[in-house]
Amino acid sequence: MSHLSLEVSLQKEMQGAASPIIVTSEGNQAGREVEERSQCIIKGLQRLPECNFSTAEVSDRYIDTILQQIHHQEYLEFLAHWNRALVGEELLFEYPYVDQGIEADTPLFEGVYDLSREGARTAIAAAQQIAKGASLAYALCRPPGHHAGPAWLGGYCFLNNAVAAVVTLQESGIDPVGLIDIDFHFGNGSAALLASRPDVWFGSIHSSTILSYPYKEVHPASDGQVFIPFSHSPSSEEYLTAVEQLIKKALSFGCAAMVVSVGYDIIINDPHGGWHLPPSIFEKIGQIFAQSSMPLCLVQEGGYLLTALDECAYQFGLGLLGYDQK
Numbered sequence: 001m002s003h004l005s006l007e008v009s010l011q012k013e014m015q016g017a018a019s020p021i022i023v024t025s026e027g028n029q030a031g032r033e034v035e036e037r038s039q040c041i042i043k044g045l046q047r048l049p050e051c052n053f054s055t056a057e058v059s060d061r062y063i064d065t066i067l068q069q070i071h072h073q074e075y076l077e078f079l080a081h082w083n084r085a086l087v088g089e090e091l092l093f094e095y096p097y098v099d100q101g102i103e104a105d106t107p108l109f110e111g112v113y114d115l116s117r118e119g120a121r122t123a124i125a126a127a128q129q130i131a132k133g134a135s136l137a138y139a140l141c142r143p144p145g146h147h148a149g150p151a152w153l154g155g156y157c158f159l160n161n162a163v164a165a166v167v168t169l170q171e172s173g174i175d176p177v178g179l180i181d182i183d184f185h186f187g188n189g190s191a192a193l194l195a196s197r198p199d200v201w202f203g204s205i206h207s208s209t210i211l212s213y214p215y216k217e218v219h220p221a222s223d224g225q226v227f228i229p230f231s232h233s234p235s236s237e238e239y240l241t242a243v244e245q246l247i248k249k250a251l252s253f254g255c256a257a258m259v260v261s262v263g264y265d266i267i268i269n270d271p272h273g274g275w276h277l278p279p280s281i282f283e284k285i286g287q288i289f290a291q292s293s294m295p296l297c298l299v300q301e302g303g304y305l306l307t308a309l310d311e312c313a314y315q316f317g318l319g320l321l322g323y324d325q326k
């Protein structure tokens with residue numbers, strides 16, 4: 001019988017400060033980045049008695065300490081400005097804070113900085129659980145963060161939650177830390193942020209970056225970055241082999257803990273995806289991660305098919321908690 005538990009960090013209530021971010025994909029009105037996403041994931045995790053839920057409690061001061069190690073000050077000030085400059089509306093304009101070769105695509109909205117900081121707080125709180133000795137922690141943060149770079153937003157990401165978790169683990173003395181990104185989309189923000197941190201191993205499985213966001217060629221910055229792109233919809237077997245490859249490389253790098261950027265947009269019918277994997281693949285992904293025996297800090301990225309998110313999270317939890325062996 002397993003004594004594993006999954007510590008789930010919940011994002012603080014925003015008291016109406018934040019408006020939803022409208023995400024439309026080629027005219028498709030589905031796929032909005034809304035609070036309901038987190039509610040669906042919570043519902044799935046609640047089916048697992050090993051999940052302990054707690055609201056993220058991290059001081060504002062500590063969040064700033066972490067964010068200042070990740071993002072440029074003038075970029076943080078830009079977000080802070082638009083946080084209060086918009087009332088009940090979203091605004092998209094040609095701001096300069098974009099990744100090279102990418103156009104501004106992500107609207108700003110009232111409370112954008114407040115909401116993004118709550119996302120970062122949630123990720124930092126989950127990393128602190130790992131630092132305190134938990135084997136499994138899961139940050140249910142939003143908006144996602146892996147497209148946010150040193151001084152840019154994009155792909156509905158503003159602050160990089162996963163890298164905030166990485167830095168928090170490092171601050172607690174865990175070394176080296178790895179980051180595996182299994183979102184459908186390539187985490188261009190995470191890759192750029194970790195390019196200047198060669199002590200952090202980074203692996204990613206994603207849809208071709210030519211066919212999907214960020215719609216440009218990408219290259220690993222060093223031997224400590226491993227990218228596995230698919231230009232077709234991978235079979236379950238192909239996908240799981242890729243996960244195994246990444247874990248193997250992370251272990252040979254010597255990673256003492258792993259942050260996982262979790263995207264449920266790899267499954268069939270996700271409004272922002274394009275692959276045909278079933279939600280049940282997440283049980284197998286969870287099993288492979290669990291077999292690595294590394295402490296895992298899961299950080300929520302994408303996943304927009306509201307009717308499937310609870311099942312994805314439940315299946316992932318089953319695999320992570322070792323239900324196949326019970």
Ligand SMILES: [Zn+2]
Pocket residue numbers: 183184185263265272301302303
């Ligand atoms: Zn995604």
